[in-house]
Amino acid sequence: xxxxxxxxLLATPGPTxxxxxxxxxxxxxxxxxxxxxxxxxxxxxxxDLQKLFRTSGQTYLYACNGHGxxxxxxxxxxSRGDKVLVLASGRFAVGWGEMASFIxxxxxxxxxxxxxxxxxxxVESRLRQDRDHKIxxxxxxxxxxxxxxxxxxxxxxRAIDAxxxxxxxxIDGVASLACMPFEMDAxxxxxxxxxxxxxLMTSPGLGFVAANDKAHKAHETANLRTRYWxxxxxxxxxxxxxxxxxxxxxxxxxxxxxxxxxxxxGLEAVWKRHSLLAGATxxxxxxxxxxxCLALNVDEPAQRASSVTPVLTKGFEPGKVSEFTRTMCxxxxxxxxxxxxxxxxxxxxMGHVNAPMVLGSLAAVEMALQALDIPHGSGGTAAAIAxxxxxxxxxxx
Amino acid sequence: xxxxxxxxLLATPGPTxxxxxxxxxxxxxxxxxxxxxxxxxxxxxxxDLQKLFRTSGQTYLYACNGHGxxxxxxxxxxSRGDKVLVLASGRFAVGWGEMASFIxxxxxxxxxxxxxxxxxxxVESRLRQDRDHKIxxxxxxxxxxxxxxxxxxxxxxRAIDAxxxxxxxxIDGVASLACMPFEMDAxxxxxxxxxxxxxLMTSPGLGFVAANDKAHKAHETANLRTRYWxxxxxxxxxxxxxxxxxxxxxxxxxxxxxxxxxxxxGLEAVWKRHSLLAGATxxxxxxxxxxxCLALNVDEPAQRASSVTPVLTKGFEPGKVSEFTRTMCxxxxxxxxxxxxxxxxxxxxMGHVNAPMVLGSLAAVEMALQALDIPHGSGGTAAAIAxxxxxxxxxxx
Numbered sequence: 001x002x003x004x005x006x007x008x009l010l011a012t013p014g015p016t017x018x019x020x021x022x023x024x025x026x027x028x029x030x031x032x033x034x035x036x037x038x039x040x041x042x043x044x045x046x047x048d049l050q051k052l053f054r055t056s057g058q059t060y061l062y063a064c065n066g067h068g069x070x071x072x073x074x075x076x077x078x079s080r081g082d083k084v085l086v087l088a089s090g091r092f093a094v095g096w097g098e099m100a101s102f103i104x105x106x107x108x109x110x111x112x113x114x115x116x117x118x119x120x121x122x123v124e125s126r127l128r129q130d131r132d133h134k135i136x137x138x139x140x141x142x143x144x145x146x147x148x149x150x151x152x153x154x155x156x157x158r159a160i161d162a163x164x165x166x167x168x169x170x171i172d173g174v175a176s177l178a179c180m181p182f183e184m185d186a187x188x189x190x191x192x193x194x195x196x197x198x199x200l201m202t203s204p205g206l207g208f209v210a211a212n213d214k215a216h217k218a219h220e221t222a223n224l225r226t227r228y229w230x231x232x233x234x235x236x237x238x239x240x241x242x243x244x245x246x247x248x249x250x251x252x253x254x255x256x257x258x259x260x261x262x263x264x265x266g267l268e269a270v271w272k273r274h275s276l277l278a279g280a281t282x283x284x285x286x287x288x289x290x291x292x293c294l295a296l297n298v299d300e301p302a303q304r305a306s307s308v309t310p311v312l313t314k315g316f317e318p319g320k321v322s323e324f325t326r327t328m329c330x331x332x333x334x335x336x337x338x339x340x341x342x343x344x345x346x347x348x349x350m351g352h353v354n355a356p357m358v359l360g361s362l363a364a365v366e367m368a369l370q371a372l373d374i375p376h377g378s379g380g381t382a383a384a385i386a387x388x389x390x391x392x393x394x395x396x397x
Numbered sequence: 398x399x400x401x402x403x404x405x406l407l408a409t410p411g412p413t414x415x416x417x418x419x420x421x422x423x424x425x426x427x428x429x430x431x432x433x434x435x436x437x438x439x440x441x442x443x444x445d446l447q448k449l450f451r452t453s454g455q456t457y458l459y460a461c462n463g464h465g466x467x468x469x470x471x472x473x474x475x476s477r478g479d480k481v482l483v484l485a486s487g488r489f490a491v492g493w494g495e496m497a498s499f500i501x502x503x504x505x506x507x508x509x510x511x512x513x514x515x516x517x518x519x520v521e522s523r524l525r526q527d528r529d530h531k532i533x534x535x536x537x538x539x540x541x542x543x544x545x546x547x548x549x550x551x552x553x554x555r556a557i558d559a560x561x562x563x564x565x566x567x568i569d570g571v572a573s574l575a576c577m578p579f580e581m582d583a584x585x586x587x588x589x590x591x592x593x594x595x596x597l598m599t600s601p602g603l604g605f606v607a608a609n610d611k612a613h614k615a616h617e618t619a620n621l622r623t624r625y626w627x628x629x630x631x632x633x634x635x636x637x638x639x640x641x642x643x644x645x646x647x648x649x650x651x652x653x654x655x656x657x658x659x660x661x662x663g664l665e666a667v668w669k670r671h672s673l674l675a676g677a678t679x680x681x682x683x684x685x686x687x688x689x690c691l692a693l694n695v696d697e698p699a700q701r702a703s704s705v706t707p708v709l710t711k712g713f714e715p716g717k718v719s720e721f722t723r724t725m726c727x728x729x730x731x732x733x734x735x736x737x738x739x740x741x742x743x744x745x746x747m748g749h750v751n752a753p754m755v756l757g758s759l760a761a762v763e764m765a766l767q768a769l770d771i772p773h774g775s776g777g778t779a780a781a782i783a784x785x786x787x788x789x790x791x792x793x794x
Contacts (some may be wrong), residue, residue, distance in 0.1 A: 249412065
């Protein structure tokens with residue numbers, strides 16, 4: 001017997017639950033690619049992506065996934081043999097660096113932790129040693145989807161400035177955009193990228209890049225540019241060139257609905273909602289951790305992502321919990337990746353998520369812990385409820 | 398007053414009319430990207446793309462549009478400074494060549510006509526001059542979407558063989574796949590590419606490449622490879638690597654439905670249906686041409702595409718016809734591109750099209766010609782009806 005039937009719940013860090021409104025926006029006939037509808041859709045999406053990245057720089061929309069957007073960001077500003085510094089805090093900045101290395105970029109990884117944010121002092125120190133400014137770009141994720149670490153983007157900017165270094169500052173916002181505060185211009189980010197299937201609640205297949213004037217200056221001499229990703233081509237006044245061919249119109253209609261939802265709620269409110277739901281998750285896991293068999297991966301609360309929470313497991317196989325929640329409760333959790341493979345499961349709380357969805361996911365995990373006789377502190381879900389209740393009560397903050 | 402309301406009809410050469418079944422297949426929740434459903438979907442799509450390209454070679458599925466698939470095809474087999482020969486027959490092989498040129502390939506265009514197929518003898522002659530085999534690849538479209546020219550892929554293969562030339566033979570099948578016979582292996586094509594939004598009746602945002610052993614041999618030394626497009630990465634046993642990240646799952650579910658429809662009808666039957674509907678269109682335009690103000694762009698019937706028919710206009714602005722059919726009849730025609738810009742409109746008959754759709758489009762054009770007082774031979778639509786009637790009557794072929 002299971003209690004899984006009902007609406008399936010994705011607690012995975014992408015693809016995330018797609019709102020009915022987004023799916024319904026995609027449920028429409030194809031349009032000729034030059035109609036006023038498609039031209040206007042392109043214009044408003046690019047403008048609204050500026051609002052999302054908080055930049056007055058240029059935004060670019062690609063038919064591709066997040067890895068494609070990584071490649072778009074790299075090839076537009078780098079040349080073969082350029083050196084870049086990757087700031088490790090899990091799997092994904094390192095993966096971005098591997099992509100750079102593949103196309104002939106000289107990649108140095110500044111070692112980091114899988115359970116703590118990038119240390120700005122270490123960045124400053126490394127950059128100070130680079131007296132000739134051989135390092136052309138610094139690559140970091142805001143949130144590492146694998147480790148659940150949230151980096152302090154502004155603090156690292158200040159470290160770069162303290163070292164008086166000229167490198168481009170490039171941020172992966174795939175697991176953070178529309179989940180946590182991001183201020184591209186105010187934080188001095190030169191290139192930022194993201195994708196459709198996490199905080200943006202849209203079907204996978206759209207990638208985004210935002211770039212400021214400094215990035216466009218580097219673009220002028222970059223020799224890794226290719227036509228599909230090329231910014232100059234995509235800044236053409238010709239609509240067809242903006243997409244380098246046929247626009248991915250259904251995904252764009254989906255994204256339009258998603259952005260409408262985000263701006264109707266208010267971007268700051270979206271960030272706050274994520275912060276509260278993440279806090280509830282951390283409260284639950286902290287309680288369960290009292291049984292010594294589970295633990296939060298990131299100790300420092302300020303370094304925990306608002307979008308995903310990896311839960312370390314001790315003495316049992318994390319897949320047993322995921323298997324239980326999926327088959328018995330209809331809740332799909334994320335597995336452990338990279339250094340956390342086989343050592344953690346991940347609870348995602350990003351995108352189209354509210355109190356019953358996150359509390360329901362946590363309750364399903366608690367059911368699994370009970371049913372599988374995994375020692376855990378009691379009252380995790382109750383702690384999550386209390387966390388949210390206090391935050392949203394009329395008397396509360 | 399107009400008679401436009403009712404189901405809007407796209408007679409544009411991509412995006413094409415999307416079947417309800419394809420749209421409905423996309424109307425589903427997101428799935429965790431490693432579920433058996435998504436892994437199986439990937440496997441069956443890659444296998445069915447082999448059936449579509451008629452190859453035992455490898456197939457690759459990308460989150461990208463047709464231009465992205467162009468780039469994928471080029472970067473996987475070429476190196477900087479390599480020379481390629483582009484066989485012109487309109488706009489699109491030339492565009493593919495421009496993309497190659499952008500990334501450092503030495504591109505030579507073998508001049509061709511906008512109203513006739515590539516001449517195999519000219520190809521043979523040019524390749525014979527290339528005694529050192531400096532030309533590493535020959536690029537051609539099967540159908541040029543702009544000119545409506547259909548090239549003879551097998552005849553050009555024979556020309557390459559007659560010249561005893563070792564170049565890779567690369568075919569753009571964007572406007573022909575699932576519209577006209579294509580036999581990758583039997584015709585000696587080394588690399589073929591296509592996209593989702595024409596004959597495959599699916600939302601734009603998926604690109605496909607097929608490659609044989611010879612192409613994979615060239616791949617081993619190609620230095621234009623990048624990680625997102627890279628075949629070796631995508632042949633990894635790891636599911637995540639096959640997509641270089643998150644699979645574009647909704648578009649893939651749509652493609653699954655489209656391929657099911659194609660194979661249920663039978664690929665040969667799909668080709669035959671396109672051929673009949675194209676023949677009906679040619680019959681109508683031939684009749685209208687008797688008024689001396691309209692003409693088929695391609696004289697030789699065997700060189701006309703089964704997917705799209707450009708109609709040359711003399712003494713009037715083609716946009717007037719398109720504007721009339723769109724606003725008065727709900728039928729969107731294609732405009733003229735490149736050399737035919739302002740000199741033609743295009744009637745597409747590809748993908749999810751049947752007798753009433755194509756006859757309806759032709760009837761709408763005939764309405765426009767009458768309403769706008771454009772001299773034209775009478776009975777165009779009647780000739781199209783007769784063409785189809787004869788072909789499908791029990792007594793007929």
